[in-house]
Amino acid sequence: MQALGAALIAMGLFVDWPPPQEAGLPDTSSFLIILGGLLGAAGLLAAIRKD
DSSP states (O other): OHHHHHHHHHHHHHSOOOOOSSTTSOOHHHHHHHHHHHHHHHHHHHHHHHO
């Protein structure tokens, strides 16, 4: 899960996404960075609990 989170964060940082169509929708790169951070934190917590 941590690798997937890191991949999502990297995509959010380095891929040039087109601007959002709606003004009220969040930016795609911000969404991927937040989602990757949450997924990485969940993977870290799961790894810690497994020990």
